[in-house]
Amino acid sequence: MELRQTTFSFASILDNDFYKFTMQQGVVRLFPGAKARYKFINRGKHSFPVGFSEALRHAVNEMASLKLSPEEKKFLQITCPYLDPVYLDLLEGFRYNPEEVQIYQRGDQLEVKIEGFWYRTILWEVPLMSLICELYYKLSRTIRVNDEEVINITRSKIEAYHNLGVTVAEFGTRRRYGYNVHRLVLQALKQYGAGTFIGTSNVHLAMLYQTKPIGTHAHEWFMFHAARYGFKMANAIGLEHWVEVYRGDLGIALSDTYTSEVFFKQFDKMYSKLFDGVRHDSGDALLFGDKVISHYKRLGIDPRTKTIIFSDGLNYDKVARIESHFRDKIGISFGIGTNLTNDVGPEPMNIVIKMTDAHPQDGEWTEVVKLSDEQSKYTGSENMINLAKTILSIE
Incomplete structure (x- = not known):
């Protein structure tokens, strides 16, 4: 070749x-x-x-x-x-x-x-x-499977998530099988995911399929702040600077750059009220969510007014387990990546x-x-x- x-x-x-x-x-x-x-x-x-x-x-x-x-x-x-x-x-x-x-x-x-x-x-x-x-x-x-099968696989997934009553964003650019597969996945999500599919992390495809681009910040934001201000101040100043730039927009905070345990010690009442919620990206999802709920309750904040975005290696079984555990306890949504954009045959x-x-x-x-x-x-x-x-x- x-x-x-x-x-x-x-x-x-x-x-x-x-x-x-x-x-x-x-x-x-x-x-x-x-x-x-x-x-x-x-x-x-x-x-x-x-x-x-x-x-x-x-x-x-x-x-x-x-x-x-x-x-x-x-x-x-x-x-x-x-x-x-x-x-x-x-x-x-x-x-x-x-x-x-x-x-x-x-x-x-x-x-x-x-x-x-x-x-x-x-x-x-x-x-x-x-x-x-x-x-x-x-x-x-x-x-890989043919284009029709890519669409059918994606349709079955988004319809299953619809039956769960959850909302799903597509987060799969980084480890997708390829650009053409990614487009087919977005085509199917847009066509069959009304009321469930809420957007994509990929800005180009958000424009192409007229949906919402979704995302806030990644680990490197806090990693840089540790280099500049020290490990102890990285989370707090990282959040402060995010607020300085976005003034309340893009309000989902990433919590696990230096373990969520350390993060929530610094995620005080001001930040907990100002940010719309947090994103889960590692560790046990159920333990994390319970910790988040306890954190908000301890600060006198109703967890049902906040949201956890779960985004760590999700598939239907994990989503179903999370939804069942947190139903009516706190707002939840899901960012699903590789399982949507690279489930076409090869590992x-x-x-x-x-x-x-x-x-x-x-x-x-x-x-x-x-x-x-x-x-x-x-x-x-x-x-x-x-x-x-x-x-x-x-x-």
């Missing part, structure tokens, strides 16, 4: 998760001189075929031609009024710089590193992961790209870590993880 036949171009600069753009606006406004480093982590120990790095390099180079179209800019202006004109003008002039991405292959193992100004490099993670997945399946010559990839180091404008390069409620999702060196656990009194 020739290299040219195994590469492809992204359809749009907006073919990315919404929280990348919302965080980018925050970075532009608050930390324009900051720099960041990211690294590809092959959690699933996948073996990459010969020539994979060259194919990925070619695809990454092609991304330099992407730019925001007038129609896309208008969509963002109308749909996302909290994205200010200065930021949208910057995004209109933004171009990917492939030199920020280093790609190596040693045998069957892939290495990818990213480095540059944070406001620029923040956009690489999601499309790079999408490229890696799609190229992996193409170069490995995997066979989904288990890969991530995470920030490894941050360089505040007036600081120095500092290693960053993530301490999820699930130890298998920890990222960072053992020394820095142990230091963070010591400082934060995490056993």
Whole structure:
């Protein structure tokens, strides 16, 4: 198979998760001189075929031609009024710089590193992961179910969620089987998910299928704040800065960058009232939800006025168990990713790209870590993880 036949171009600069753009606006406004480093982590120990790095390099180079179209800019202006004109003008002039991405292959193992100004490099993670997945399946010559079956599988899932009485957003850009499958999934969700399907994290597909782009911030927002302000202040100042930028919009807080136990000690009454709710991304979902309910009750806040967005490796059985446990106790919604966009035959990839180091404008390069409620999702060196656990009194 020739290299040219195994590469492809992204359809749009907006073919990315919404929280990348919302965080980018925050970075532009608050930390324009900051720099960041990211690294590809092959959690699933996948073996990459010969020539994979060259194919990925070619695809990454092609991304330099992407730019925001007038129609896309208008969509963002109308749909996302909290994205200010200065930021949208910057995004209109933004171009990917492939030199920020280093790609190596040693045998069957892939290495990818990213480095540059944070406001620029923040956009690489999601499309790079999408490229890696799609190229992996193409170069490995995997066979998926046909288009009609993709639609039927998605229809059966969204109708089952409808029967549960829950709302579902699609969060599957990063580990999708491929762009065409992703479009088929959105087509089916839009067609058959009335009253249940509420939006997608993918901004390009939200525009294409006239639905809501969904997202707020990711772990890297708090990881950078730890490098800039220290582990003890990362959550509190990260939340404070989010409020400073969005003034009450985009009010779902991510809770597990340094364990949810640490987060809720700092998620005081002001933030608990101001934010609409929290997102669950690691650990036992039922224990987490019970903890959230107790937290709100302890502060005199009715949990039924708040929402938990569950987004950790969900499928129908997990959603049904969560819905049954929390029915009428607290608002719940679900962000479902890989189970929607990569359930077409071949095994989904288990890969991530995470920030490894941050360089505040007036600081120095500092290693960053993530301490999820699930130890298998920890990222960072053992020394820095142990230091963070010591400082934060995490056993």
